[in-house]
Amino acid sequence: MYHVRSPGRVNLIGEHTDYSGGYAMPIATDLATTLDAEPAESVTITSRAMGETRTFELDDPEPVGDWTDYVRGCYAVLDESGYDPGGFEGEIDGDLPIGAGLSSSASLELAVLAFLGAAYDLDLSREELARLGQRVENDFVGVDCGLMDQFSVALSKSNHALFVDLGEESFARIPIPADLEFVVVDSGVERSLSSTPYNDRRATIESALAALGVEHSPAVDLAALSQLDDQLAKRLGYVVRENARVRQAATALEDGESERFGDILVEAHEDLAANFDASTPELDCIVETAVEHGAYGARLSGAGWGGAVVLAVDGQNAQEIAETVEHDYRETFPEREPRTYQITPADGVTVEQR
Known part of the structure; x- marks a missing residue:
């Protein structure tokens, strides 16, 4: 029997930079998908969250339009890459919530791929696991995602953030100060x-880069924006500044400057709201309330237009701040049902044979 723990991810900073080959800095979460499985001839998989068991044969990995596509797709991309793993019987569980912006899809893909790699001696590196997971989404499920989520799930280290250069597809691990929690x-x-x-x-971003004759956004400086019309300059200007902020945020973490790091998050949120128009009154409320009640900083995390906010807080005050923010948010937006999670940066996917 194999036990797999596959984390979710939170992007600390670097939003809407991935599809222009920019920078991002996610962490893997201590909330995780678990997979307990053993080899078998076909695939029989139970999802505790979905409350159902599904079975399929290895020669039938076509999409069916439900959660099992993230499992079926693993077989499809492995087959295309020249691998021939067998099936398995297993159960998916864990405490990673679905639909909370914590990348449960990448977590599931990497859990299955890591199990198959270990159980069938496929000798897959962590970088290969990440790229295979991206192909599951791009080529099988039909989601045009970058590599950030899969890199985070595969390559992260506890108590570190992952600085990712999505143009070069390279990464570096950045230590997180001991006082800082999320x-x-x-x-x-x-x-x-x-x-x-x-x-x-x-x-819009792709058009702006094409107009400048540039492939990846880190190659653009702010002076070049004068060549673009106002709307293109406004949108790409945000991305250029965000790339710079990711580097500044990494330096702040390395220097142990939690307050400076928090200030950069707030600056990122304000820029994203003003110049990318990606926020909502609800997200703005959470950010403002968090900072008012002592968070180092906060910003929307994810594409925006809804979803989640990440707060950088002093660990000693994390629970108090979380409870206060949720209470005030419910009073301001009583029609909303917020959920709050305290996150500890965790290791990437692990496989244990029991």
């Missing part, structure tokens, strides 16, 4: 990337 507040405002301005923003 709280995620899910606003209860649901979003779908297909029904928000996400695709429009992405197209």
